[in-house]
Amino acid sequence: MPSLHDATRGRLLFGGDYNPEQWPEEVWADDVRLMKEAGVNSATVGVFSWAKIEPRPGAREFGWLDRLLDLLHAGGIGVVLATPTSSPPPWMGALHPETLPRTEDGSVVNYGSRQHFCPSSPVYRRCAAALTEDLAARYAGHPALTMWHINNEYCTHCWCDETGAHFRRWLASRYTTLEALNEAWGTAFWSQRYDTWAEILPPRKAQYTRNPAQELDFKRFTSDALMECYTAERDIVARHTPHIPVTTNFMPLWSGQDAWAWAEQEDIVSVDIYPDPTDPRAGQYNAMLADMTRSQARGPWMVMEQAAGSVNWRGVNRPKPAGLNRLWSLQSVARGADALCYFQWRQSRQGAEKFHSGMLSHAGENGRTFGEVKRIGAELALIGAEVTGTEVPADVAVLHDWDAWWSSTQEGRPSRLVSYPELLRAWHRGLWDSGVGTEFARPEADLSAYRLVLVPQLHLLGDAAIDNLVAYVRGGGTLMCGFFTGVADVDDRIRPGGMDGRLRELFGIRTVHEWWPLDAGATVACDGFRGTLWSEELEPDGSAETVAAYREGELDGLPAVLRKGGAWYVSTLPEPGSLRDLLGRAAAEAGVRPVLEGLPSGVEAVRRGELLFLLNHGRAPAVVELPGRRLDLLTGAEADGGVELDRYGVAVLKDVPA
Template identity: 40%
Template sequence: MSFYRPINPRAPFIWHGGDYNPEQWPPAVWDEDMRLMQQARFRVATVGVFSWVTLQPEEERYDFGWLDQVIEKLSAAGRWLCLATPTAAQPAWMSQRYPDVLRADEYGRRVHHGGRTNYCPNSPTYRHFAVQIATRLAQRYGQLPNLLIWHVSNEYATPCYCTTCAEKFRGWLRARYGSLEELNARWWTRFWSHTYTDWSQIEPPYANGERSIHGLTLDYRRFQSDSLLECFCLERDALRAITPDVPITTNLMGTYPHLNYRRWAREMDVVAWDCYPWPNADPADIAFSHDLNRGLRDGQPFLLMEQTPSTQNWQPVNALKRPGVLRLWSYLAVAHGADSVMYFQWRRSRGSCEKFHGAVVEHSGRSDTRVFREVSELGAELERLGDLTLGARTPARVAVLFDWENWWAIDAAVGPINPKEYVGFVRKHYRALWRQGVPIDIVFSDSELQRYAVVIAPMLYLLTPELAERLRHWVAEGGTLITTVFSGVVDPHDLVFAGGPPGPLREVLGLWVEETDALYPEQRNQIVWPDGRRYACGTLCDLVRLEGAEALATFGADFYAGRPALTRNPYGKGQAFYLATDAEARLLEEWYGALLAEHGIAPALRAPAGVEVVPRETGTRRLLFVLNHTAQPQTVPLPAEQSFHDHLAQRDVRERLDLAAYGVALLERSARA
């Protein structure tokens, strides 16, 4: 297992800081900001995210004077810099003078100026100005000794359906398919007489146009993700040409539906993401998102670029984080791979749509508030940890497979139920594993699998030939594969495999799917074990025919009662399981618990429900994060023969660990005195 260096060796500690928007405030406030940042241990300031018009008020005029002053003050105060390019929101003068920079909606209508990420990613004008401002920032500030990282744009998002994108899409398709004949074959366009006879006939999948060809809708999502990635790469390359030693990132958004973040991560020096869970979120779902971002670069630690210190403003109900939850969720991120704890935002805005979004400094401007105190105490605690957790890896032997293109194909599929909740389905299986207390990796269709004993691939509808062969080889060499209903259905062009599901996995699974039944939301079937145990299931039920697999459990109702619901097939040195339905969580938790025990995969500590134990390992140390996700005190029994040091409480503990409500401990095993 390899370990990682700090993101930037200049700052070998957990970064604590976040978004600072001084352009929204008069210079008289800046000196007070410096004083308060020192008090809050706010060490890394992200500056310039939405400052394009302030930096470039007119096409031929730039104003860096205000940013020079801010950087001088931050530098004099000992702050580190995360400098952003401002290209997420173009100035009004640009939209007015060059309307081609504005994106078009799903009907092909050019939208008006406003909001953010409101540009066409394929507009030559937008790309020109974006590279230009990035180059000027690098030339002016690239040699600053306290510059830690470049932050390109912000939360890349909205797809575009304009005529520029339509023409670029045709070129993208020519490169992908080579000929119109090949495209027609892959898209199955003889359906409904939709065969294309000229490239010019192909249009984006407009809301009032062609959406019945799923090869088209799938490819357009690929194209738009690639187009926005090209924008990132253009700015990245401009920055790298001048500052080759400064790492470059942008902030992702968890399971954002429009971008294939696995492809994006290859082009980033480090993954950064913005974590905004619902106030009452299941901690397993937050952990899933952190594990996903750690997995994007195959285990490399990531940056927690944004979280709210207190409340959000865009959810239906924006409850406050209860006392202690900010600290708990910050360490939850670090436990799952974060090398930073950062916030949006430093000072709460006085106007516009984020004036009620939480901040370190509230509208009162005071430092004696609960939120400021919690941030300050957390910052001091992180400083004491130093480089303890940097470069650590998560020693996972079990993985869950997630795939954006599979998600897109499932979304486009019409039937057997509409809509289908792929992300929720994957999270359900992850959650069942999380409750076993073992570390989990999120992997992708191109991930290497050798280090894992168990891989779970829920609803693997779209299956690439490469992944099918990699899974076959891995199982044959001793791996345990679990996949589910609605898997192995289509190829990368959304064409159903000849012979039906599970397609190329038929031999590995030892079965084929004859029919799939769709259940209404209120309907339930049952999974029946030979010993009489019964569990609820619903949504989809596959009627499978066995070809070597054995039935471990069967359906309990309807005309397919007695047919296999859960199967096992020995294959080479390994085995493959097929769960032919959407099973209740209780079955998943019990079954996965037994399966992990068979593989000798056990939690680092046995903890009560609601307490999570997460191991991270460096080359010389094994650390255990112990997180109490409940509002009540909890006690975790410790092995009698061991002594532990709690790096957060700065004390040794034996026999039992007592955690306050929302409490956290960071344990390291030591020889007993």
């Protein structure tokens, strides 16, 4: 099976989306000149070119694309060729309105933007497959081709009748009988029992709260329906070019795709990452997304999109201060990325994203943005041979699961203030602040390689996952779970005792009597810290140690944090510093050590292969004391005893033999 290594060929890929159809052809040669000047070696082409290639049904206009690929190849720039199926041309919506998606209330989502297709539509699928077939046949042998990029940011949801029919087929395959479906969905509640398959609809807008099990299955179905679209196109290009790797780009921590399942269908796992430059914790967010994507890829991965400056979709779109683009780019490389690409190469002058930055901004080749891009390209060339294909070690796994996330968003939940992604980020932040290397894993995965496993929250856990966690602790591992974990089974059916019995035994809990969510901004006193967001009325069974108890309110004196051997249970969300300390204690007792001790505040240390990356996320210079001699691959200077980092500074260090 082809891999990212086949595309990189021992170098770090650097480039971005290139949309030359927006510009006169005389601009193209200048683009290639500037790409070479910036060290760009990869261009993603054709992402939104369906109407350009097929201006009317069945037409094919490839001449411009032929000339473009030839030009890029002559300039030494490889091509990531996209199937342009994320944005059907207007003629499709006009001639085939049944291809347009519908919302939960039945409204049609019209063309005029992008992603305006129903994933279940046979017409859309047939047209997408025909175009992909012709694209793959024409360019299979082109020497510029290094990778296939299928569609773009799969994110379409649809509740139309065609989707309903597809949903029913999916359900029949999953449950076989209506009796099994009725049992799984708990349709005895509110007289929802189904007597025929034809009665079942997507969970459209309803009078009141909808069936959460039905909504959960619809989320599972939607992820699978989109994956069917992806694999259909993937299989076409793979048939023509079995040696060329295939990818599609995930959106960062997006709920609509089960990325664990999707990653198994990709040769290369890629993601679009857009941290907010005004967020003081954006560096940690970038690190978390890198760790998550590397874990899904089980090795090196690809940044398909990032911004060279500002985006255009926040309420206020601030540019990146000088140096921040470089810092975050090299941070991604430190955490396993072998390819760094942007949306987009040349900033658009028209259209909805003309205020979204490009590698070549409106300021042109003399602008600050392009100057920083050139520096990044030059530095990636310096370290590429040393870093590509190498691993990032981690002794800690954070468990993450889409079914649990989906089930936690149901309408009738105990607290709308609890956000699954924010809990992931809070726990990862505690590890990042402690300088501990981290990965993500599925609850059913083999966890034996990790010294510490963390569960920020998994409201839904299947039997196999629970047995896996119990076996991990019984085998000598250390497990720390957050609140509201193990509450429901795979059908979102609440387990007796407020938590699965196997987990209650593992943590030393007899019963979870009540969940006590906290109001916005409220906290609760615990021994040594204050809890936020949530609390629980736990009755211990006498076998566990109370690490911290609640010290006020209705739960005064009851356990807030329990520990039984290697199993910890945290029934609230400690404030950030306290959570960091609690995680640090569990990590230290499990034998986990930071990458580097004694780092100044704001400095991150990451090991990748034989290299040590030091990244200063602060706006002031910092000095890192280091024993021994090391060579900074970015500057060629030797560091003996210490390294000084400028604002947003980076050093990539290699040991110098004594």
